[in-house]
Amino acid sequence: MVLEINLRQKLGKNLSELLKKHNLKKEELSLILGFDNSYISKLIKGKINITIDKIEKIANYFKIEPYKLFKD
Numbered sequence: 001m002v003l004e005i006n007l008r009q010k011l012g013k014n015l016s017e018l019l020k021k022h023n024l025k026k027e028e029l030s031l032i033l034g035f036d037n038s039y040i041s042k043l044i045k046g047k048i049n050i051t052i053d054k055i056e057k058i059a060n061y062f063k064i065e066p067y068k069l070f071k072d
Helices: 004-020 024-033 037-046 053-060 066-070
Strands: none
Touching: 004 037, 024 037, 024 053, 037 066, 053 066
């Protein structure tokens, strides 16, 4: 359970940093990826789980390896 929360927090932090680095807003990324508008916000806050398909979609968009979304 604790590991799951830490991974969600890492994903949220890394996703937030990617948005800043690429000068994107959460709403823009949601539109680009076809996600619900609130989905990115919930991911950044660590409130929800993510599927492997969505991890791949985010990683592909940012041209990074999927594991990098969970790195410290």
